[in-house]
Amino acid sequence: MSTQASNTHALSSVTFHDEHTHNKIPILTIHHDKLEHSQLGRTDTQHVEDVYETELPWWRATIRARILSSVKRESQILARMQECIRHPWLDLYFLYSSTLGTHTFFMIGLPLTFFFGYEELGRGLVIVLASGVYVASFLKDLICSPRPLVPPVTRLTIGTHHLEYGFPSTHSTNSVSMALFIFGYVRRAYFQSAAISSSIYYTSCIILVIYAVTVVFGRLYTGMHSFIDCAVGVFLGVIIWGGYVIMKEAFGNWLATAHWIVPLTMIPICLLLVHYHPHPVDDCPCFEDAIAFVSVLLGIALSRWHSVYSGVDERFLSSVMPGPQGAAWALEDTVSWWTLACAKVTIGILVIFVWRILAKSLLHLVLPPLFRLLASSFDLPHRRFYTPATDYQHMPVESSLRPIPSFIDLPGVLEVSAIRERSALGGTKNYSGSELENSNGSYQRKEVKHYDADVLTKVVVYAGMAILAAEGLPVTFALLGWGVKPC
Numbered sequence: 001m002s003t004q005a006s007n008t009h010a011l012s013s014v015t016f017h018d019e020h021t022h023n024k025i026p027i028l029t030i031h032h033d034k035l036e037h038s039q040l041g042r043t044d045t046q047h048v049e050d051v052y053e054t055e056l057p058w059w060r061a062t063i064r065a066r067i068l069s070s071v072k073r074e075s076q077i078l079a080r081m082q083e084c085i086r087h088p089w090l091d092l093y094f095l096y097s098s099t100l101g102t103h104t105f106f107m108i109g110l111p112l113t114f115f116f117g118y119e120e121l122g123r124g125l126v127i128v129l130a131s132g133v134y135v136a137s138f139l140k141d142l143i144c145s146p147r148p149l150v151p152p153v154t155r156l157t158i159g160t161h162h163l164e165y166g167f168p169s170t171h172s173t174n175s176v177s178m179a180l181f182i183f184g185y186v187r188r189a190y191f192q193s194a195a196i197s198s199s200i201y202y203t204s205c206i207i208l209v210i211y212a213v214t215v216v217f218g219r220l221y222t223g224m225h226s227f228i229d230c231a232v233g234v235f236l237g238v239i240i241w242g243g244y245v246i247m248k249e250a251f252g253n254w255l256a257t258a259h260w261i262v263p264l265t266m267i268p269i270c271l272l273l274v275h276y277h278p279h280p281v282d283d284c285p286c287f288e289d290a291i292a293f294v295s296v297l298l299g300i301a302l303s304r305w306h307s308v309y310s311g312v313d314e315r316f317l318s319s320v321m322p323g324p325q326g327a328a329w330a331l332e333d334t335v336s337w338w339t340l341a342c343a344k345v346t347i348g349i350l351v352i353f354v355w356r357i358l359a360k361s362l363l364h365l366v367l368p369p370l371f372r373l374l375a376s377s378f379d380l381p382h383r384r385f386y387t388p389a390t391d392y393q394h395m396p397v398e399s400s401l402r403p404i405p406s407f408i409d410l411p412g413v414l415e416v417s418a419i420r421e422r423s424a425l426g427g428t429k430n431y432s433g434s435e436l437e438n439s440n441g442s443y444q445r446k447e448v449k450h451y452d453a454d455v456l457t458k459v460v461v462y463a464g465m466a467i468l469a470a471e472g473l474p475v476t477f478a479l480l481g482w483g484v485k486p487c
Contacts (some may be wrong), residue, residue, distance in 0.1 A: 015075050022192035036346070049430075054282045060142060067145045067228060074226040080153035082223065086154075094218035096155050098171060100211065110296075111352065111469040114186065115344050115477070117485030119317065122470065124248060126300045128181050130293035131240045132173040137286035139167040142278040145229075164286050167338040169225040172233025173240070174213035179208040244402065245323040255304045261303040270298040274459060279384045283450075286344065289385075291458045298459075299466025307471050316475045321483035340482055348473045352465050359461045364395045367453040395451055 022396055051062050113122030147155070147166035163169075179193045190201040190381065216234060219225040224234075273294050277287055307313040323329070323337045371389035374380055382388055 003294045007130055007287050008084070027310075028266040041263075042125070045208050055066070056144065059084050060144075064143050064145055066432040067143060068156065070228050071146060071148060071166070071226045073147040073152050074228065077221060078148050078223055078226065081220070085221070091156060094214070094221045095158055097156060097214050098218050098222065098224075101217055105170060108355075111473075113347065114470045114474055115484070116341070116450055117474070119315065120252075122299055122302060123252075124244065126293075126297055126466070127245050127248070127251075128177050128240060129174065130297040131244070132177050132237060133170060133293045134290045135236055135240065136168055137164075137290040138167055138277060140170075140286045141284055143167055144281050144284075147229075148223050148226050150223070156222040156226060157224060164281070164283075164284055166225055167229050167232065167237060168232030169216075169229040170228045171219050172216045173237040175212045176234050176237025178231055179212040180238065181244070183208055184241075184245065195255070205359065210472055252304075255301055256308040258305075259309060263302055266298055266305075270294050270459065270463075275381055276454065283385045288458065291455060292462050295459045295462035296466045299463035300470050303471035305474055312475055313472065317471075317477035317484055319478040319483045320485050320487060322481070323487070327429045331435050337486075341486075343483060344477055348469070348477075351473060352468055353467055355464055356461055363457040364453060367456060368392070368395060368451075371452060380452075382452065383455065386455065388450045392451065396449075397455060441468050 052064065056064065108123060110122055113119070113125065144165055145167035186196070186201060186204045186208075189195040190198070196204075216230050219230055220227065258265075274291055277290050280286070307317060321337065321340060324333055330339075368389040371380060374392050375388070380388070478484055
């Protein structure tokens, strides 16, 4: 049964200016006729309700119905709030500050933490982010709850997060968990090692509070999430950070001392987390984020295990970059050090790019025939919306896994892109920015094609990228005499 329900939300105009003023702002807003959701035809309403009640198990449908009723009420409140406080400058501030709550923002710096010897910081960053993204994605696809209703809410969006379900807010989870994670390091630097002054400590705390509040409130201001979405997201962020603080020492010791138990445990767990991720009613991109982060976590864990097991950690990862140690640095020393640092970053990122492109191409060539061979003897796992290898002969050159990693693809992150309406009952409409601008509001839905080989490809590619960043490249830098740690 099709999950796409017709809906009567009219697209009256698409502009690049605020609906309340004539001040131009570079964001895409959707202006709708003032049409209440209660005006949807009874036949359409019942049809969409039947789809979700049929597709979801009763307990998932029950949870969704409760959250949906809350989203309906809160949408009216959010619409009134937007009417009272929206301003072009605030639109810009909350729209672009939302990128600070994405896992993309933090993952940009992930390779650098390992390139320069901050292995514990990088590993903790991955654990906290991966846990938050996976749990939030799991709940989104489990419950299939829509974002605040458009209308009455005006949604301001950047990137592709609007294509996901709404409950819970991944931005809120990431921003809170990361603020607490960074606070832990700031607090330790101040109280335990006295490495920073009181003014730096308190200033850092204020900045972290402003950061978390900005991202969470921004999700409400931009109409991307309801209050319940953000509240549960904040709660998840606190729980994930607390769990990390409790378990980090034990987990680190296990990676360093459990020998072959580590890969024999981590690889099956990663595959099981991918396999048992809930199947949503609509084609939601949450699953792809979940695959990527679980795979990165797998790669980081395996690299830590191998570096200790093989002795790489002591022989290479503790090496220091060339430069005067403890003495005053001359200008040429500073220039030399920064030149070497830039070379490490440039070559490291380039190697990761090349790995991604080559590994993806090879796996897309090898996996489909292998899956077809295995399918003749076994019932292979199949995920909804993903075409099995038995139904296609060749994968297109570009599918859902782009050549450039999503977590360092800044232009894609910052692009003001598609708007997806999810009606009060779950029916969806997709509008791309170009279609909206060029067709004067005409609607054409472009279906995204998924292939079963993409799933295992992502696991291998992202795990390999993490292994390269955490062990392969730092070891290479040490062998070249470039060192790892800055001093």
